[in-house]
Amino acid sequence: MESRGIPDPHGKAEIGVNGWLIGFSTIFYAIRIFVRISITKSLGLDDALAGIAYMLLVVQSGMDINAEFLGRDIQLGTASEEVKAGFFESLTVQTLVYFWTVAIVRFAILAFLPRIIRDRNISIISWAAALVILAQTMGAFLYRIFECDPISDITKSPTTKGLNCVDPNIHNSMMVAHGIVGVVIDAVLLILPIWMICTNMLWSKKMIQIILVFSVGLSAVVIGAVRVVIISKLDFSKATTYNIPSLGIWTNLESHIGLWCGCFPALQAVLRIGRFASNRFNVVSTASRNGNQSGRLTGSNGVNKVYGREGESRTAVDSESQCAIVLLEMDKLKMTTRDGDASIV
Incomplete structure (x- = not known):
């Protein structure tokens, strides 16, 4: 040394x-x-x-x-x-x-x-x-x-x-x-x-x-x-x-x-919550402006449902494993299920 x-x-x-x-x-x-x-x-x-x-x-x-x-x-x-x-x-x-x-x-x-x-x-x-x-x-x-x-x-x-x-x-x-x-x-x-x-x-x-x-x-x-x-x-x-x-x-x-x-994969959930909360806020705002043409109700089984303009129901699931987290795309006003990424958190 x-x-x-x-x-x-x-x-x-x-x-x-x-x-x-x-x-x-x-x-x-x-x-x-x-x-x-x-x-x-x-x-x-x-x-x-x-x-x-x-x-x-x-x-x-x-x-x-x-x-x-x-x-x-x-x-x-x-x-x-x-x-x-x-x-x-x-x-x-x-x-x-x-x-x-x-x-x-x-x-x-x-x-x-x-x-x-x-x-x-x-x-x-x-x-x-x-x-x-x-x-x-x-x-x-x-x-x-x-x-x-x-x-x-x-x-x-x-x-x-x-x-x-x-x-x-x-x-x-x-x-x-x-x-x-x-x-x-x-x-x-x-x-x-x-x-x-x-x-x-x-x-x-x-x-x-x-x-x-x-x-x-x-x-x-x-x-x-x-x-x-x-x-x-x-x-x-x-x-x-x-x-x-x-x-x-x-x-x-x-x-x-x-x-x-x-x-890092687990940290995506924090970003997802921010985006999901923002989307929900936009949905409520849009519903208010459109005279409640679309709204969000809670079914008897406790699962949240989103109703579109034509009255169709869609399920917004935030399960424990987050295998079916749902996003609202405001441009298309429809639900799209995110595949695969749920299981990486």
Whole structure:
């Protein structure tokens, strides 16, 4: 490890990025839970897994910020041996936490897919992806723990004399392999929902909007690929405090954006409520201006009905699963049922 007497310029960026990531993840997950509890009343396994992932992400980013402060003291040459030991211990724990954080983010996305459509082929692919994620995570996690003999030496600096650990290059190869598998899995998680929507929905503006929402996951795939390149190019056994921030930024971006991708579909319900409320207001206003030629009544079974100009009745359903949310198109003054998008919230 080198000490150049000046702090790494990437350090401040790493702290700032982590702060923003924690803030955005908190907002997106809070809105997701609000939607699932108060609006769609469809809290599920994917929300629980996303909650675990969110907590791990906060821990991971918090440890990254703490490690940066420790690393800065080391770079300035003012760190005690205790601080140096704390820095490398923090890096080890961060790596172990990262393995499970990114895995649970991916599990949460897989658990979300049945909300879109229940299909046997999709289920098989999802279970296969889940098994690959579990095997990848367990393999990397156990490999990292047993890299040194005794195990406690994994928390020490790789330049410590007398360590009986695997060669740092082999360690980096393991991390590269973990990253490559992760990029492939992220690509599958990106393609699956888009494929499901394309094969089960009619082409429409709404369909394109939904696909664009899921396409945000493309950034996670690109970031994962960048992270793999960084791991393969940098030697983290030397100048550790200078190289780690570059990797840390991309690592945390990958994990947080993965969580956001799982939250974005649920956030559509908030926008839908705004549009639906606006449409209802327009309907009432139009009815008043036209001498109540069209109105809105509630049937005996509690289902809301909308009556058009010619007296035909139409049902406006806002079911628990939101599988049949109805919109009023004021240009045509008729009801059109939105297909497919209801199940993604």
